[in-house]
Amino acid sequence: xxxxxxTIDGPSGAGKGTVSRAVARKLNWNYLDSGSIYRSLAxxxxxxxxxxxxxxxxxxxxxxxxxxxxxxxxxxxxxxGENITQxxxxxxxxxSASIVxxxxxxxxxxxxxxxxxxxxxxxxxxxxxxxTVVFPEAKxxxxxxxxxxxxxxxxxxxxxxKGIDANLAQITCEIEERDRRDRERxxxxxxxxxxxxxxxxxxxxxxxxxAEVLALIP
Numbered sequence: 001x002x003x004x005x006x007t008i009d010g011p012s013g014a015g016k017g018t019v020s021r022a023v024a025r026k027l028n029w030n031y032l033d034s035g036s037i038y039r040s041l042a043x044x045x046x047x048x049x050x051x052x053x054x055x056x057x058x059x060x061x062x063x064x065x066x067x068x069x070x071x072x073x074x075x076x077x078x079x080x081g082e083n084i085t086q087x088x089x090x091x092x093x094x095x096s097a098s099i100v101x102x103x104x105x106x107x108x109x110x111x112x113x114x115x116x117x118x119x120x121x122x123x124x125x126x127x128x129x130x131x132t133v134v135f136p137e138a139k140x141x142x143x144x145x146x147x148x149x150x151x152x153x154x155x156x157x158x159x160x161x162k163g164i165d166a167n168l169a170q171i172t173c174e175i176e177e178r179d180r181r182d183r184e185r186x187x188x189x190x191x192x193x194x195x196x197x198x199x200x201x202x203x204x205x206x207x208x209x210x211a212e213v214l215a216l217i218p
Contacts, residue, residue: 004029004122005137006217007130010144011179011190013151015201015209019144020126021071022210027124027217031071032117034127034134037110039088040067040079042096047079052099059105062113129188131196140216141196144209148176150202 006029008020017033024031042052044065050057070076076085087093100106114134117123125134131141146154152172159166182190192198197216201209 001120003118003120004139004217005118005125005135006123006140006142006213007125007127007135007138007193007196008142008144008213009128009131009190009193009196010142011128011146011151011175011182013155013175014144014146015154015206016126016144017075018206019209019213020124021073021075022206023213024071024124026210026214027122029122029124030117030119031069032114032123032125032127032130033069033071033075033077034114034125034130036069036075036077036088037067037114038097038101039093040077040084041065041100041106041110042093043084043087044079045096045100052096055103055105058100058103059109062100062106062109065113067113128182128190131193132191133188136193140218141193142213142216143192143196143198145198145200146202147200148172148179151175 006023008016010016021031041058041062045052045058045061048061050061052058066080068078070078076083077088078084111134114125117125118135125138127134131138131143149172152168152175155171155175156166156168179190199209199212
């Protein structure tokens with residue numbers, strides 16, 4: 001039996017995570033947050049006490065790790081049954097993730113790990129290359145975007161609500177620079193799949209975006 005897959009790609013701050021989790025809940029489908037994959041491996045490697053500068057060792061840990069996602073209002077990530085959500089945002093995790101992500105063998109293993117989430121009753125896959133690299137065969141693809149100014153404003157408001165001092169102009173520049181890097185990177189650049197539906201959420205509510213995505217499901 002064919003497993004339906006909905007891919008939602010797009011730049012940072014476009015609302016992919018919120019929309020993807022809401023759609024997965026409504027459909028009762030499985031959920032994949034691809035952005036957590038390499039950070040989870042960095043944490044797994046730390047727990048195992050292996051040298052992340054050793055490609056074969058890092059790949060061996062990747063082969064063994066088991067990931068699960070709880071797509072509630074806030075994402076929870078479980079590594080081998082343990083909740084590692086709080087560890088994902090650490091700067092040390094990000095640095096280690098950038099190292100392991102450079103290894104071809106690690107990328108091969110984690111590509112398969114992501115594809116293994118494709119099981120019944122269906123999968124909502126959230127990322128930057130879900131519809132182009134990981135699940136190119138998916139029948140339902142969305143590219144969710146928003147202007148850099150709008151995405152910066154959303155991030156600015158999030159930080160202010162948490163009591164964190166923020167500079168809107170600086171955030172805008174950082175988002176524009178990240179967009180440029182994502183588009184120009186050699187491996188799996190951020191591009192719109194030819195068969196993807198483009199949704200610009202700049203002036204849309206989250207509820208409206210969710211409804212538009214759900215309307216694409218046969």
